[in-house]
Amino acid sequence: MSETLIAVERLDKTFGARWALRDVTFNVAQGEIVALVGPNGAGKTTLLRIIGTLARPNAGQIRIGKIPLAEHPNSARAAIGFVGHQTFMYDDLTAWENLNFYARLYDLPNISQRIRQVAARVGIENRLNDVTRTLSRGLQQRLTIARMLLHEPAVLLLDEPYTGLDQVAADLLDQIMADAKPEGRAVLFSTHDLERGLAICDRAIVLKAGRVVHDLSRGAWRNLAGFMEIYARVLEERK
Amino acid sequence: MRNSDRRLDALGLATLVFVIAGLYMAFLYAQTEVNMGLVYRIFFFHLGAVAAGFFAIIVVAVAGIAYLRTNARAWDRIAESSAEIGIVFCTIALLTGMIWARPIWGVWWTWDPRLTSFLILWLIYIAYLMLRASARDDARVARFSAVFGIVGALNVPIVIMSARVWRGISPVLFQETQQGFTFGLTPEMTQTLVVCITACLLLFFYLLALRTRLEAVRDELVALRRARSAR
């Protein structure tokens, strides 16, 4: 039995009069790839931001491996790789300088070697000396993915990672997520692109209005059409 | 009727008694001051407002610290209410100070250290309320204003201190006032002053309680709406 790397327990989050998340509970195990799906405003981004320590829940517990997030945020952060809506990069620095900066924040050893490794993995090793501002959007996305992998995190969190990716970069991302399996990481990502997302994940968690309405493992749907049927039914309910 | 309502009414009653007593004493009981004449009587309320104005910013800061520690919305309500009431007292203090300054010093405004430091306090209140109005979401408003409240109140003791240093460098008219009041108070004047300051502080607390309760009711309403939307 593989180890649980993300444990989310009874998470609540409110924004003023609105529930963003309500009683959310699930686990992601080592080597597992889990997709978060659901309509706009279902709470996918909020959930990922809370697990990534960028926002705090009103109630509930999260553990990354054995580390309780609330008590030891910095230990948890060292184990999390995060890709969000923005690139997190400084426009006026070169790609290398950006990665070097983050590597120093993570206090990594052998920084230049590490940077070369991740850069090669996302295919930007020839553009490392370019100022980030001058890189195309696709290359900036790759840089963001490189940043995520920099510190060899056990947990990967990706919020709508396919948005704005070209075909090549999206395939690259699929490859990196698939590699996470043998590398023993846990992956949790949100997506609107059901076709791509479902093709790669082991499980799909359906969020609606802040609640987990379905937690389906791969066997529960045979193909995309099968999933869409379930998904459509969920969206229909209690409308 | 809830228990808290009864306590609130008692506080309101006490405030009313002290305000009436203060008015009576300030206008009829205390003798007319020899040098300044009748106009000095405004000083009783001026000092009351000053006390409440300073007190309010301290409440803002203490509630801010408590909010950062506990994350409890109640503390934020107290801080916000206290700031709103504080700016009213602060404004009253400035206006009464000016009204007093006109016949005594012959000008509406001088850059006297006390007046200036009070103007700074007033500006801090304004900045605090502008910050509250312009932050993006509830949790951030509370956090930001708690931080700014603490920073703003830090200035209070040092503002007072710097006013003293300032006076040491350039002696100002203030010395006269000190002779007139600190050293020249008759027992009746002292009693009146105590009653007036108490009245202003009670009024501050009464308003604070009312204003905080209004916020609490508003929050309850939000919670009800949330409960309905979750169903």
Add this chain to the structure above:
Amino acid sequence: MKFLRQVLAIVQKDLAAELRTKENLSAMVVFALLVLVIFNFAFELQGVDITVLGSGVLWVAFTFSGILGLGRSFAAEKDKGSLEGVLLSPVDRGAVFLGKATSNFLFITVMEAVTLPLFALLNNVGMPWFPLIPYILLGTLGFAAMGTLLSAVAASTKMREVMLPILLFPVSIPLLMAAVKLTGGALQARAFADVSNWFNILIVYDVIFLVVAFWVFEYVVEE
């Protein structure tokens, strides 16, 4: 040690970005220069002794131009969400504060280092560099510390650019008052005993601003 390495990483990152574009620094210097010119123009007509009013002029130039730099400090962090990138890293929020405060202090100091000689040149006054420079550095220290904290606050509000001066100026008036009095004392070559009270206030402010800003910074940047 790790803490200091992270602080240093943030400072070097800010310096590297600034050295590449020099946008911020050049804007600050030009702005400070404009303030000097405008004041000069006003005083020329009146024939005022510059050693008396000079300290006020200098500090108006320093703080107004400093506000420009401070405002950019966190606006730049928000551009591509890089502040979030920093917050995602296992860094104490105190280290982020010290890093940002240090680079802000350095930028303002560079601007002052250009402005001060120009002020001497334009007004034809001799500069008592010794007490003057420590006074200015101490004044800048507290201003940069509080400015860093409030810049982080202002950057998350709806009215970014307007909010920073509104928040920062009233809070730092006593600090600036002390800095102005000390600078004035230096320009007029007064004995230290005359201004030692102000010196104490300045030190107290520096310490309090640094400690409090360091302490509350995490509440400002975290969501």
